[in-house]
Every structure is written in C-alpha cells, then in structure tokens.
Amino acid sequence: MYSPTGSFYIHAKAIIADYGTSSARxxxxxxNFSSTSLNQNRELGLIISDPTVMSQANATITSxxxxxxxx
Numbered sequence: 001m002y003s004p005t006g007s008f009y010i011h012a013k014a015i016i017a018d019y020g021t022s023s024a025r026x027x028x029x030x031x032n033f034s035s036t037s038l039n040q041n042r043e044l045g046l047i048i049s050d051p052t053v054m055s056q057a058n059a060t061i062t063s064x065x066x067x068x069x070x071x
Contacts, residue, residue: 026054
C-alpha cells in the first residue's frame with residue numbers, strides 16, 4: 001500500500017481521451033504538463049489504442065476514483 005509519508009514516490013500519469021469512441025486513446029507515462037518535462041527531461045510515455053487495454057485501464061481508473069478518499 002502506498003503511504004504518503006513513506007519513501008516510495010509515484011511519478012506516473014494515465015489519461016484516457018474520448019473513451020468509448022473510435023478515436024479513443026490512453027496515455028500512460030511519466031511526463032508532467034510543463035515545458036521542462038516535455039522538452040528538456042528524459043521522460044517515458046506510451047499512447048495506446050488497443051480496446052482491451054483501454055477497457056482495463058478505464059475500469060481501474062474508475063474504480064480507484066470511486067473508491068478513493070478525498071484529500
């Protein structure tokens with residue numbers, strides 16, 4: 001389990017765009033939406049259009065959001 005006071009640091013993002021449409025894509029990666037992250041740092045990201053992967057990722061993100069605790 002992730003502890004906000006522990007030494008473990010999560011640096012990952014998941015973005016699902018246009019889910020349920022033929023143009024749906026999911027981004028999984030470490031980039032921040034900043035000029036430094038996108039232009040100067042060495043970051044990693046994938047853009048995926050496989051329906052099975054998107055369905056599983058959407059289910060996970062939806063479950064995490066639904067069952068999360070407000071900060």
